[in-house]
Amino acid sequence: MKKDCDLIIKNIGQLLTLAGDTPKRGGEMSNLTIIENAAVASKNGKIVAVGKEDSVISEINLLDNAKEINVDNKVVTPGLIDCHTHLVFSGSREDEFYLRIKGEDYLKILRKGGGILSTVDAVRKASSENLFKNGIKILNDMLSFGTTTVEIKSGYGLSTEDEVKILKVIKKLDEKHPIDIVPTFLGAHAFPKEYKNKEEDYVNLIIEEMLPVIKEKNLAKFCDVFCGKGVFNLEQTERILNAAKYLGFKLKIHADQLIYDGGAELAAKMNAISASHLEYISDEGIANMKQKRIIAELLPGSLFFMGKTNYAPAKKMVNNDVPLTLATNYNPGTCTIKSLPIIMTLACIYMGMNAEEVIVATTINAACALDLQDDIGSIEVGKKTDIVIWDVNNYRQIPYFLGLNLVEKVIKNGNVVYEKQTEDVLR
Ligand code: NIG
Numbered sequence: 336m337k338k339d340c341d342l343i344i345k346n347i348g349q350l351l352t353l354a355g356d357t358p359k360r361g362g363e364m365s366n367l368t369i370i371e372n373a374a375v376a377s378k379n380g381k382i383v384a385v386g387k388e389d390s391v392i393s394e395i396n397l398l399d400n401a402k403e404i405n406v407d408n409k410v411v412t413p414g415l416i417d418c419h420t421h422l423v424f425s426g427s428r429e430d431e432f433y434l435r436i437k438g439e440d441y442l443k444i445l446r447k448g449g450g451i452l453s454t455v456d457a458v459r460k461a462s463s464e465n466l467f468k469n470g471i472k473i474l475n476d477m478l479s480f481g482t483t484t485v486e487i488k489s490g491y492g493l494s495t496e497d498e499v500k501i502l503k504v505i506k507k508l509d510e511k512h513p514i515d516i517v518p519t520f521l522g523a524h525a526f527p528k529e530y531k532n533k534e535e536d537y538v539n540l541i542i543e544e545m546l547p548v549i550k551e552k553n554l555a556k557f558c559d560v561f562c563g564k565g566v567f568n569l570e571q572t573e574r575i576l577n578a579a580k581y582l583g584f585k586l587k588i589h590a591d592q593l594i595y596d597g598g599a600e601l602a603a604k605m606n607a608i609s610a611s612h613l614e615y616i617s618d619e620g621i622a623n624m625k626q627k628r629i630i631a632e633l634l635p636g637s638l639f640f641m642g643k644t645n646y647a648p649a650k651k652m653v654n655n656d657v658p659l660t661l662a663t664n665y666n667p668g669t670c671t672i673k674s675l676p677i678i679m680t681l682a683c684i685y686m687g688m689n690a691e692e693v694i695v696a697t698t699i700n701a702a703c704a705l706d707l708q709d710d711i712g713s714i715e716v717g718k719k720t721d722i723v724i725w726d727v728n729n730y731r732q733i734p735y736f737l738g739l740n741l742v743e744k745v746i747k748n749g750n751v752v753y754e755k756q757t758e759d760v761l762r
Contacts, residue, residue, distance in 0.1 A: 338378070338396065339395070341402065342376065342746075344376075344404045347370075350714065352385060353413055357713075364696070375391070380719060380749035381749070382715065414723055415676075416702055417486065421487070421666035425469060457491075470508045479753055483711070483721040484515045486705055489502050489520055490521030502555055556584070559586075559587040563589065565593070568596075572588065590612060598610060599613060602623075603627040606629075609630040610630075611632035616648065625655050628658070630657075630658045632662055632704055633660065634661070635647075636677070637669040647686065660700045721746065721747055722746040725741050
């Protein structure tokens with residue numbers, strides 16, 4: 336029997352389906368499962384047929400009001416997935432940027448009450464409406480760069496009340512914006528000023544109060560901890576993550592970001608879904624992540640923005656079968672890049688990843704880092720119709736044309752939610 340469809344995307348030059356086993360690792364990270372002269376059909380926001388155009392046309396029954404999009408031989412990919420951001424905040428930190436350019440150290444600024452803590456001050460003073468409005472603006476920009484799903488962490492509240500405030504804003508953003516949002520609780524982002532020299536009390540507050548309240552209100556899927564020098568040590572990280580696991584949160588860790596601290600090994604020990612940053616990961620950390628199938632979230636935008644050169648050893652991880660993702664890590668301190676295509680270019684230039692690997696890392700593997708691989712990340716029957724149409728005829732141009740927005744249309748749940756406005760200059 337023919338399948339009804341209310342949307343057909345036709346005349347696709349290269350359809351990057353990303354189909355196959357998940358997460359992709361090793362050599363599979365270079366396999367995009369491409370179909371040429373392809374089409375995709377969708378009904379009620381879900382994909383019902385994918386393949387060569389002739390074969391898709393023969394399988395489907397186009398409903399009366401069905402929309403037809405002819406992509407004119409261009410490239411089509413799954414919607415991009417930004418699996419690591421801190422995008423709900425207030426204020427900005429250009430003064431800190433100025434100081435860092437002059438040579439001031441990131442952790443020293445934090446120790447003096449700046450950095451993350453200055454954003455905490457601003458967020459505590461901000462209304463939920465203000466946080467929501469800022470969030471919408473950022474998400475609009477991300478959507479225009481092809482992002483259809485975003486993970487957002489709390490972590491600029493650092494009190495039960497303010498962390499809940501941020502997570503409620505994240506929930507409202509998910510309800511109101513076309514981008515799907517995955518919430519992560521990051522109360523362990525820094526020690527708030529009022530807990531100076533009482534760090535253990537703050538860890539206890541997270542364990543005894545914040546985590547149960549957030550669980551009870553169902554405000555987060557993941558619990559993350561910033562593990563490392565000047566923030567949460569290994570023992571504190573493990574205690575927090577154990578408590579989170581007990582309550583049913585899935586786990587993430589910021590690991591080996593500013594120095595080697597054993598965070599990758601801990602992520603493996605705790606069976607976290609992912610570990611992020613990893614600039615100083617050890618060989619043992621890589622081996623443990625491979626063995627426990629932990630996903631690496633690499634964030635080259637932060638290295639670039641911080642003017643550093645110690646990028647995470649991406650190729651070594653690929654060669655050791657650790658599945659990689661890439662994300663913007665959008666936040667007011669260490670990365671103000673909202674575009675995943677720019678992150679792809681940085682990953683190619685500074686980490687030696689190839690065009691195929693960076694696309695895998697921002698689609699299907701990023702879906703795995705959010706435990707959403709059954710719904711998004713590839714163009715396969717049954718998944719959400721989250722699709723980007725690119726104004727290129729070869730996917731290798733996506734990371735190549737640095738800084739140009741090549742996104743022509745974004746389709747979310749089967750609806751066109753972004754369309755590039757082109758001005759007719761040839762009047
Ligand atoms: O990923 N590592 C922790 N958090 C952010 C920084 C947040 C900030 O400086 O405001 C990061 O780099």
